[in-house]
Amino acid sequence: MSVQLGSEISDEINDRVYALADLLGESSLPWLRELVPTYRSLLVYYDAFEVDYDEIKSELTELMDRHESSISAASDRPRFVYELPTAYGGEHGPDLESVADNAGLSVEEVIRIHSGIDYRVYMIGFSPGFPYLGGMDPRIATPRLATPRTRVAAGSVGIAESQTGVYPSASPGGWQLIGRTPVKLFDHTKHPPSVLQPGHYVRFVPIDTERFLEIENQAASGDLEIQTSEPAS
Amino acid sequence: MSGELIVRAPGALSLVQDSGRAGFQRFGVSESGAIDRDALLVGNLLVGNDIDPAAVEVTFGGAQFQFSQDSLVAITGGDLQPSLDGTPLEMWESFWAPAGSTLSFAAPVAGLRAYLAVNGGIATEPVLESRSTHLASGLGGLAGSQLAAGDRLPVGDGSESRRAGAKLPHELRPDYGDEITVRVVPGPQQDQFTDAGMRSFFESPYKVTESSDRQGLRLDGPAIESVSGSYDIVSDAVVFGSVQVPGDGKPIVLLADRQTTGGYAKIGVVATVDLPLLAQAGPDATVRFAEVSVVEAQRLMRERRRSLVETDLYDELVTTETSVSLAGTDTQVNLSYRPTALSTPGGGLVSANIGTARSTVRVEDIE
Structure with missing residues (x-):
């Protein structure tokens, strides 16, 4: 069953989605199988061999009414910013110059703009650990590549229209690649397997290629701890 | 052993x-x-x-x-x-x-x-x-x-x-055919389609195309008209059997290997009981869609499951543990799982990379 909490992208709606997901997750509902929260809706998998659609619908409605105040207060939850060290340009960001050309800015300005904002994680979807981030400065918005790459390296940081994001694993991809983080965002041996969680924020911290290699080695040996901090605003 | x-x-x-x-x-x-x-x-x-x-x-x-x-x-x-x-x-x-x-x-x-x-x-x-x-x-x-x-x-x-x-x-035993009718619960975005669009969907035959795989069954047939001309939504979760309609108006039925979220309007969800038919439908099979209510779709699913699980004709092999809580769940409609059709380039047996690398990258597959 899909619970729609709005039709647009907003922090408030997204907060409500995750508050509802938390509420259901903590409610020991015997019929609940899986929850998939997204920008503005929550997909509720239930055991339809055991309960009817109408029962679930009324139970969910009642639960939401009863907890309306805590769902609405979701935006008061603590926030964390995950810092992702990122090497911009060169082999790690082959499209950085075309993004700069498209924006009529210098490469340095693009890096400064891109790394100067804390991006909200609205949802994880598309592929394991892939974060949908919001809030990018429209000055560096760039269309997707006309022909997607057949392989994008894991950790690649890209721009597609007004969105920015990170590919957690190697995959085909059509985003303009401006940099790459050595941080491993998805690891199926960990719980939870995804480092980033919706409702948190991401900050890209520029590093050079040398530092990239150091962090990459740390990540490979399991010594890397991702820095978190309070949001800037 | x-x-x-x-x-x-x-x-x-x-x-x-x-x-x-x-x-x-x-x-x-x-x-x-x-x-x-x-x-x-x-x-x-x-x-x-x-x-x-x-x-x-x-x-x-x-x-x-x-x-x-x-x-x-x-x-x-x-x-x-x-x-x-x-x-x-x-x-x-x-x-x-x-x-x-x-x-x-x-x-x-x-x-x-x-x-x-x-x-x-x-x-x-x-x-x-x-x-x-x-x-x-x-x-x-x-x-x-x-x-x-x-x-x-x-x-x-x-x-x-x-x-x-x-x-x-x-x-x-199922009768897998080349001409199948599967039942669909409309929604959640059926409002994004015109009445004419809904009629196209429910009254026209659609062909399974070669670019189908375990992710989804891509169908060809009359384009389904949307109200605004746009088929995009703010991305949300999709289920086994979600029927999404991208910009060309041709429906795609999402299957087991689907991505977790999608950005196209979903006209309906295929009833779980009929997913095996889609799972076994090959290129050029003809698919028709018939409307069904959630309540009826769930009844059909339970009835089918009961008949498969509770028949005593498995002999003594079937023990009491078959009353296992069933893995199927349901979404709007039902959710369970099924196979997909595969592409057969050239019509013969498919090359080794079915469902993996594709020569053309489709928009909805990629970020």
Whole structure:
């Protein structure tokens, strides 16, 4: 069953989605199988061999009414910013110059703009650990590549229209690649397997290629701890 | 009595699949799993497993497997002309395969995908609580890959005393056809389509195209008109059977390997009870959609499941543990799982990369 909490992208709606997901997750509902929260809706998998659609619908409605105040207060939850060290340009960001050309800015300005904002994680979807981030400065918005790459390296940081994001694993991809983080965002041996969680924020911290290699080695040996901090605003 | 199932030839595509990787979609992890969940379920029941163990999903045939030890086996799903050391086998029926014998699949005569279930189940290492292979993300199965000649699949410990000859009654066996009608619960975004668009969807035949795979069945037929001319929505979650309509107006039915979220309006969800028909529909099959209510779709699903699970005709093989809580869940409609059609470039057996690398990258596949 899909619970729609709005039709647009907003922090408030997204907060409500995750508050509802938390509420259901903590409610020991015997019929609940899986929850998939997204920008503005929550997909509720239930055991339809055991309960009817109408029962679930009324139970969910009642639960939401009863907890309306805590769902609405979701935006008061603590926030964390995950810092992702990122090497911009060169082999790690082959499209950085075309993004700069498209924006009529210098490469340095693009890096400064891109790394100067804390991006909200609205949802994880598309592929394991892939974060949908919001809030990018429209000055560096760039269309997707006309022909997607057949392989994008894991950790690649890209721009597609007004969105920015990170590919957690190697995959085909059509985003303009401006940099790459050595941080491993998805690891199926960990719980939870995804480092980033919706409702948190991401900050890209520029590093050079040398530092990239150091962090990459740390990540490979399991010594890397991702820095978190309070949001800037 | 654990042993091994040795892959002698994988054919077009052979994969380790169970009833899917539930519970991790919120982290972007696709469900995957057997596309024809009913066939997997019945295969497991016939060999005395509970409903969850992994089996091998064989697509299109051309595959060969050898048993390292005496094994209780059943072949269900699409009829790919299975034979044991050259002797044709009955489908939907358990049999003993002696140590060293070779099971072969030729080519499809009905359906597309067969399931090779063995007592004890395929016992590869679970990843995120499932053995299902998801090729796009490289999770599950054997190192996240499709099976290759020489692979040795561990088989779990089974029961010693099972008897062969359990059969699914003929009247319960599915009739996989090239002209199918599947029932659909409208929504959640049916309001984005015009009345004429809804009529196109429910009244026109659609052809399964070659660019179909385990992710989705891509259909060709009359374009479905949207109200605003736009087919985009703010991305949200999709389920097994979601019918999304991208910019060209041609519907796509999402299947087991679908991504977790999608940005196209969803006109409806295929009723779980009918997903096996789509799972076994090959290129050029004709699909028609008929409207059904959620309540009716759930009733049909339960009735079907009850008939498959509770029939006493599995003989003594079916024990009380078959009242397992069923893996199927339901969304708007139902949710369960099924197979997909595959592309057959050139019309013959498909090359080895079905469902993995595609020559053309489709918009909805990619970020």
